[in-house]
Amino acid sequence: MKTQDIARDFVALLKEGRHDEAAAAHNAENIASYENMDGPMAVCHGKEAVKKKSEWWVGAHEVHEMKTEGPYLNGDQFAVSFYVDVTVKETGERRKMTEIGLYTVDHGKIVEERFFY
Amino acid sequence: MKTQDIARDFVALLKEGRHDEAAAAHNAENIASYENMDGPMAVCHGKEAVKKKSEWWVGAHEVHEMKTEGPYLNGDQFAVSFYVDVTVKETGERRKMTEIGLYTVDHGKIVEERFFY
Numbered sequence: 001m002k003t004q005d006i007a008r009d010f011v012a013l014l015k016e017g018r019h020d021e022a023a024a025a026h027n028a029e030n031i032a033s034y035e036n037m038d039g040p041m042a043v044c045h046g047k048e049a050v051k052k053k054s055e056w057w058v059g060a061h062e063v064h065e066m067k068t069e070g071p072y073l074n075g076d077q078f079a080v081s082f083y084v085d086v087t088v089k090e091t092g093e094r095r096k097m098t099e100i101g102l103y104t105v106d107h108g109k110i111v112e113e114r115f116f117y
Numbered sequence: 118m119k120t121q122d123i124a125r126d127f128v129a130l131l132k133e134g135r136h137d138e139a140a141a142a143h144n145a146e147n148i149a150s151y152e153n154m155d156g157p158m159a160v161c162h163g164k165e166a167v168k169k170k171s172e173w174w175v176g177a178h179e180v181h182e183m184k185t186e187g188p189y190l191n192g193d194q195f196a197v198s199f200y201v202d203v204t205v206k207e208t209g210e211r212r213k214m215t216e217i218g219l220y221t222v223d224h225g226k227i228v229e230e231r232f233f234y
Contacts, residue, residue, distance in 0.1 A: 036191040072217045072233035073153050073233060074151065074231055075151075077231075081198060081217070098198070100198070100217060116189035116191045116194070116195065117189050
């Protein structure tokens with residue numbers, strides 16, 4: 001699959017809330033995932049670790065609204081815009097924020113995801 | 118300046134429509150600029166070439182609306198979201214689109230800009 005086809009399929013699944021399926025179908029086994037923070041959570045490696053991070057996030061937040069826009073293409077990368085309105089379960093904090101995801105494709109799989117916020 | 122300070126100053130200028138000043142203040146002399154296309158326009162190198170590309174864009178479009186959101190941060194990179202509503206002067210085509218700009222900072226200057234659409 002071309003990067004633009006992967007991007008469109010991946011984002012179509014995200015827009016339907018099917019995040020697990022999107023990751024299962026398109027993430028590479030050796031994917032690296034980068035967050036905007038210091039310390040050990042800044043990067044995680046591997047499809048299974050990314051899945052666990054995603055499960056942690058889902059468990060830690062009550063999601064009131066999530067809007068997904070894109071994909072926006074350039075070469076072997078694509079960007080996705082996320083608007084989320086969540087309550088952090090542990091603290092009760094209501095958080096509304098926009099986040100940009102940047103995805104890099106190699107050999108038909110997403111080998112890197114990097115989040116900006 | 119830290120990347121987040123550069124990002125905030127750069128985007129504050131963009132939000133005021135002061136694109137020339139933003140580029141003059143923060144672009145590195147050796148900046149590389151990547152568009153989502155094939156061929157010779159896909160990349161241009163150098164602050165002066167990027168300035169010329171920007172001047173071409175301004176001359177080629179009638180801008181009805183431009184909304185700039187961000188910056189969204191991660192390490193030495195930041196992303197910016199642009200919504201533009203323009204008429205392409207040559208063809209009369211009205212075009213409304215969202216574009217993501219990804220900027221990379223090194224030694225306090227923007228050394229790369231990459232546009233996704």
